[in-house]
Amino acid sequence: MQLKIGNISAIELAKTYGTPLYVYDKSILLNKMKELKDSFPNSKICYAIKANSNLDILKIIANGGFGADCSNAIELSYAKKAGFNLKNSLFTAVNPKDEDLKFALESGVTINLDDISILKRLLNFGTPEIISFRINPGFGKGKFPGIVVGGSGTKFGMNEDLAREAYKLAKQKGIKRFGIHMMTGSCVLYEDYFEELTFAIQEIANRISQSLDINFEFIDIGGGLGVPYEPHEKALNLKSIGERVEKAFTYPATLFLEPGRFFVAESGTLLTQVTTIKNNFIGVDAGMSTLLRPALYNAYHPIVLANNTESEYIQEANIVGPICENTDCFAKNRAMPLVKEKDILAIQVVGAYGFVMSSRYNGLLRPAEILVDNEKIEVIREREKIDDVI
Ligand SMILES: Cc1ncc(COP(=O)(O)O)c(C=O)c1O
Incomplete structure (x- = not known):
């Protein structure tokens, strides 16, 4: 079975919008917002914008009646633009x-x-x-x-x-x-x-x-x-x-x-295409510039084969990016199914401190961001092009 995000096949998303691709599931974000409100009915909750500052994500959270926590004038400008009540x-x-x-x-x-x-x-x-x-x-x-x-x-x-x-x-x-x-x-x-x-x-x-x-x-x-x-x-x-x-x-x-993290982490998935299989290294087109947490903290993210989420594990593999650093590694000795060139891997729980920590290191351009709401798909950030950066 192919991995679905909302009601959309992750493989279709990768084909249509290219990889690497950050995809957010709106229903998960809305559930987290509700969980927070229901659990702290007498408190005021401010979303820490640094966790994910995509403007469309911010608008959803602002519409939910939350305040914002901003760490500088730029984040404050995002909060204003997204419609957060600054008094809160x-x-x-x-x-x-x-x-x-x-x-x-x-x-x-x-x-x-x-x-x-x-x-x-x-x-x-x-x-x-x-x-x-x-x-x-x-x-x-x-x-x-x-x-x-x-x-x-x-x-x-x-x-x-x-x-x-x-x-x-x-x-x-x-x-x-x-x-x-x-x-x-x-x-x-x-x-x-x-x-x-x-x-x-x-x-x-x-x-x-x-x-x-x-x-x-x-x-x-x-x-x-x-x-x-x-x-x-x-x-x-x-x-x-x-x-x-x-x-x-x-x-x-x-x-x-x-x-910050609690709002957005679980709604985000990073889709990345397998470019190279070499011994026990599975090379993908996302790198530490796309998702820094594994290189920065040695952080664990679940990684699944989006082409078939039910295939059995047959190997222990290292999942690595295209960047000239040994830290450019999303997982070491990870139990994985059979993976082939051009397959799509889904790196999960990347909605917080994911895209916001991305860079252009080693010439990687920043990926697109997509919001999925059941069957509805919205591009909430265009993929960067070489002309944008030169
Ligand atoms: C001042 C401040 N508030 C809130 C947060 C959000 O933290 P978390 O994402 O762990 O909820 C941070 C994160 O570093 C922070 O620096």
Whole structure:
């Protein structure tokens, strides 16, 4: 049986639109949006745009009533263009440029700063009504070391003492409304963690509120909700996480979350054509420039033969791209069926941190992106052509 995405054969998509090709299944995205809303009925959810910033994907999420979490002026421009309500959105920048700060201030988004020095720079452009600071609680969690973004030695956020100084300065400068934020890591499948985070940030918020006599309007526990990539990994029970987190949240404020991966990861598939079979190497036309995660983190992605999803495994193969690096490898010693030249492989769970991390390294042009809604197909990004880049 051929792999289907929505109601469309992956082989037909590859024939019509060429490979490598990112394909998103709209129904999966909509289900994830619903799951998030149903699991956190009393919270505000901002989509972290960095996970997938295709404008059509952003429009679907904005239409669902979510806010956006943006990391710079460019992402903020995407959010505006996609129709996100910026009053419900956050700007969480690391080492922002002055231009980013000015743009954020003018756009009316809630600004969440990483350091007291950045507040001083921001105040050169005006005084926001509300300000938030990113706390580094001294711990973090994530699937790979590169995505643990809390804890000592990481560049993110401020410890509690420094944050207290930052809020104090903000109050002195006339800012009257406050939020507090924490983002400690990505792709967490440990279910207790989100409740632990909620307790941890509330304790910090309580101490800072009492010592400075300020109230927080919102408390943001960040993103980090993981999805299963590997066969042994289990999906999070989001309903139970939501119940536990909302029960743990007793501070009189609005709870914010800012997931990225959870919205989009599972809706995305990368179709790639087999160009070469050499010993136990299966060479394909996508490379680390098309999908970086395996090279960057040694990340696992499921890979299936789209021509026949039911064929038996007969070999252990390395699935590799056309780029001059040993890291240009999507899977090592992976159990695979018989694969022939021109077959199509589907690399799955690539909707988050997939296309957005692509590059033109080794001359590879960026692939097209397609949105499938049951029988309906929409090209949501044209394939790059050589004339676009020369
Ligand atoms: C500030 C911030 N918020 C949210 C996210 C989204 O994280 P995730 O995709 O793990 O939910 C990130 C990702 O790095 C981030 O840096």
